[in-house]
Amino acid sequence: MQNARKRAAISGVATIVLVLPAASFAQSQAPAVSPAVLADDQAQETSDPRATGTPATDDNEGGEQGKATPLSRIIVPFYELLSPRSRADVGTTTLDQEGFTVRTDGSGDANSALRGLPNVQYQNETDTDAGIDGQKILDTRPELLSISGGRTYENNFIVNGIPTNTVTGSVERYGNSELASDTDTPNADRFYGLHPQTIFVPSDFVNSVTVVDSNASARYGNFQGGVVSYELNKPNTERWTGTASVQVESDKFVSYNIATTDGTNPLERKPPEFTKIKSSLSLSGPINEIFSMIAQYSRTDATTKKQKEYIYYSGDVREDSLKNFLRLQLDARTDYGLFSLEGMVTDYTQGYESPNWRDMQVDVSTRTYAGKLEHSYTFDTLETPLGRILGLTLDTKAVVSHSSTRNQTNSDTARVYQIREGTRTASQWTSSDPDILSWCRLDPTTTTNVICREGGYGANKVQEQTQYLFGQNVTGSIWAGTFEAGFDLTHTNARRARESDFTYYTSVNTLWDARSLGLSQFTCLGSEACGPDQYAVYKSIWAAFDNTTALNSADAWLQLEQTFGWLTVRPGVRLQVDDYQKNINIAPRIAATITPIERIELSAGFNRYYDGESLAYAIRDNQPRGQTYIRSHDGSGNVTDDWTMRTPTGVYGNRASDLRTPFTDEWVAGLKVIDPLTDGAFRLRYVNRAMKDQYAAADLGGNVRQLTNSGTGAYESATAEYAKTWNVERFRFLDHLTLTASFTWSAQELSPDSYFYDEDDLLDRILYNGRSYSVAGFSVVTGNMDIPMRAQLAMMTSWYEGRFNLGFAANYNFPFTGVEDTGRTQMFEGVRHDVWEDKDFDGTLTVDLHSNLVLLRDGHRSVSLTLVANNLFNEIGNASANNSNPFIKGRSFWLGLSTTF
Incomplete structure (x- = not known):
């Protein structure tokens, strides 16, 4: 090129x-x-x-x-x-x-x-x-x-x-x-x-x-x-x-040197603290006239x-x-x-x-x-x-x-919780579940959504x-x-x-999402990722x-x-x-x-x-992709373990x-x-x-x-x-x-x-010299x-x-001419690109x-x-x-x- x-x-x-x-x-x-x-x-x-x-x-x-x-x-x-x-x-x-x-x-x-x-x-x-x-x-x-x-x-x-x-x-x-x-x-x-x-x-x-x-x-x-x-x-x-x-x-x-483009540390980060210890031992010599070892x-x-x-x-x-x-x-x-x-x-x-x-x-x-x-x-x-x-x-x-x-x-299971629904100007709902609040708390510097995660x-x-x-x-x-x-x-x-299968509950419905029903809590008819004030609405399974x-x-x-x-x-x-x-x-x-x-x-x-x-390709053939499922509650706030599979994703092919x-x-x-x-x-x-x-x-x-x-x-x-x-x-x-x-x-x-x-990935595209590239x-x-x-x-x-x-x-x-991100974006062939020069x-x-x-x-x-x-x-x-x-x-x-x- x-x-x-x-x-x-x-x-x-x-x-x-x-x-x-x-x-x-x-x-x-x-x-x-x-x-x-x-x-x-x-x-x-x-x-x-x-x-x-x-x-x-x-x-x-x-x-x-x-x-x-x-x-x-x-x-x-x-x-x-x-x-x-x-x-x-x-x-x-x-x-x-x-x-x-x-x-x-x-x-x-x-x-x-x-x-x-x-x-x-x-x-x-x-x-x-x-x-x-x-x-x-x-x-x-x-x-x-x-x-x-x-x-x-x-x-x-x-x-x-x-x-x-x-x-x-x-x-x-x-x-x-x-x-x-x-x-x-x-x-x-x-x-x-x-x-x-x-x-x-x-x-x-x-x-x-x-x-x-x-x-x-x-x-x-x-x-x-x-x-x-x-x-x-x-x-x-x-x-x-x-x-x-x-x-x-x-x-x-x-x-440590600050190496940001403007030479500042706006987030007031601290440099890493660490210790490394390297040690070695070697012993060598003759066992007899024939044998020697190390x-x-x-x-x-x-x-x-x-x-x-x-x-x-x-x-x-x-x-x-x-x-x-x-x-x-x-x-x-x-x-x-x-x-x-x-x-x-x-x-x-x-x-x-x-x-x-x-x-x-x-x-x-x-x-x-x-x-x-x-x-x-x-x-x-x-x-x-x-x-x-x-x-x-x-x-x-x-x-x-x-x-x-x-x-x-x-763990082979991961789950998302939400303890606040809000906007940039106001908090609209907060969780009262003591089990969640025992390990996750609200961020006092913002009123937006607060998401908490646990699992592996x-x-x-x-x-x-x-x-x-x-x-x-x-x-x-x-x-x-x-x-x-x-x-x-x-x-x-x-x-x-x-x-084994990996299950990730990626999104939740809260009582705020169901506020039109006037519910005081959800009724969990199943046992899968459900609680009184929220339940998992989406899950992905990697088989x-x-x-x-x-x-x-x-x-x-x-x-x-x-x-x-x-x-x-x-x-x-x-x-x-x-x-x-x-x-x-x-x-x-x-x-x-x-x-x-x-x-x-x-x-x-x-x-x-x-x-x-x-062999790098042979053992990657038919690796399953993550498959997404969805569920919801009924008009009475009942939540079951019945999930509906979304568009099938299949497997990765390598030939x-x-x-x-x-x-x-x-x-x-x-x-x-x-x-x-x-x-x-x-x-x-x-x-x-x-x-x-x-x-x-x-x-x-x-x-x-x-x-x-x-x-x-x-x-x-x-x-x-x-x-x-x-x-x-x-x-x-x-x-x-x-x-x-x-x-x-x-x-x-x-x-x-x-x-x-x-x-073919349309996310995070780069535009350079009139041509589109993935990162x-x-x-x-x-x-x-x-x-x-x-x-x-x-x-x-x-x-x-x-x-x-x-x-x-x-x-x-030696000095050379390379490329860098200009910080600008531009639409190219209908897709937004980062512009590099x-x-x-x-x-x-x-x-x-x-x-x-x-x-x-x-x-x-x-x-x-x-x-x-x-x-x-x-x-x-x-x-x-x-x-x-x-x-x-x-x-x-x-x-x-x-x-x-």
Whole structure:
């Protein structure tokens, strides 16, 4: 769309990071090496030490230096960032533990470290409802990310080789806003708390993370955005070690800024009060010469409070959330290879209580259990008819996982009461029912109607998935390079259910409504929502349902990488099939790299990526809509339980089984240079993506919206990156300094007719450039959290032999032209619209700090003080807030202690 192009072409972002790495990086420095040497070294690391028929081993001891750890990979971490294993991986970025830690925001969310990377978007600078409230503070789930123009639910997240994606879908067609502190009545159709990731990775346990935003290897599939692969700490095989930490953030450590359009707080709101405590514990070591293990536990507690509305006696409401993560891994290094048994648990709950109801409570929870059995073995040199294979490594894994998101509420019935009928000038009738007046009172500041509500949000709801995966991957060296081949077989069971009927009595008749009969009270001949001075006249019932489905899918891939002098080529192909859509999807991958001289690499590639989330539609098929019923009283004031159904509403229709699988075609070009003056690494990239056969909606009438393949999209970006590590022994007390920098320009365009957004909704329409949009559809057109021009600068250092580590991260969003609500309305094609126009937004600079001071050190034991400061300059940005939630979080601090033993 024109407006999306305009916004994408003019805006931008920048990031600056200054970090002081640990002593282990400073103690051993290595000279800079060329990409060719790095590629050769890393190829050897892939094949050794198991290339001689020895069992597979891993000497990365949970983030510590082991005797067999390749020093070049530790000492020069940011060469690896821009020089991954394959020359064709021009779109791959790898952060080691130090580079990862400095980019986190202190909250414990591993995704926060990815915010400043090229082609990763996470901000909405044009948000007009960005005010912070208690529910946003309590939400400690992973941050949503858009990678290379993909939607936030189109990425492939992997944790230690375990897929952690919500294949049952995390987006609702019934509205996508989560519960807010001032939410009046939740949407009875939607499931709250759905998230694209099933395992919430704590940052304390991450050893490294790899992000693939383009030119992905054939081994990666089922995404249209990008790939994020987390590697967690591994068992220590040398000695028993442990770490423990605790960090605290509270409203006392936060600067709140009023961000309303006029800079005022007319409702005299108070900023949220809260406390967050993050803690973790890790223990690892050898059991004997064969077995080693690691056990890790992390939790984040958050609490806040708010006040009930006046009519509910203004009581305080305490809300909280709890995020638990537990992991156990047992490794066995045997003559038959490396065996690894691993289990992970995520247990997340977040409580909500409505301030506008007597007692409505909703507990949103996500629980995930994942287990993996893996075996890795490297064979001796193998002679085949095709040639000699060196370092042939076979990795086999079996994975079982179950993830469930639930909405638990206090009742499956809700009811409305009215205790006053009135106008703006006079009160006409008030209730005298003592049962109601015991918990609901009149508002003395007005004479209008007073409505009171009690009950729950509805029957408990659950959306869950169980997956069984078996896969193998084989790699080795053959001819003039390497090869890789593998497959995954997956069986998925999915379920989405409302476990009982939900009844909501939505409107009442009072004695004032029946005043022409001269009644003193109603006579209740039934027992359903009836009292002496009022009774329910309307009710809506959302019927129970239980949708289940199963999916069998198979993925296979084959890839070669061969080097012929100055030319390296990497052809590959990926096959994807399933028994739901029954499509055979073949995704070609091809990349070529030219090395005219040792320090320069030119790369180009074409790739196709297929989506992998078809079950999101299957389990939403035939979900019942709310059905309305009506009743009345007779001439004597008698009320019965006889209800009359109004116009039938039927079910929501979702049909996807006969469609083509959405896919993205990608063209990539890259240049990598090792600077001969400073030995720094430069990387320039251009990415062009075309999204095709995307799901879109066609209205068939009767509340049924047919899925089609008419949706389209496009993404374009250009990035420049730099990385350099200096040996700075000439500066007293300074051990080590590393600098990284990047700049990204991007443009994005998406069709507005996404299946999950109802473009036929005539309420809350937006008029922009002579075209009508729904609110949700307009958000798709104007960007996927995109700030089209971005830059990053990062610097890391270590002082006093690693006793003091300091990091700064500065992000700058360049000025851009976006859109905003003018506050005016206009009739367009017979429907009233809010008018939106272009607006020039200012640049935004945010600077973060990450520091660690060792207070005590004795051998392997130490005690450290940690300080994380976000948004040091208290920048508000361009987003704004409304009068109900006028505050935006500015400068904030996390303070903590950690110990190693």
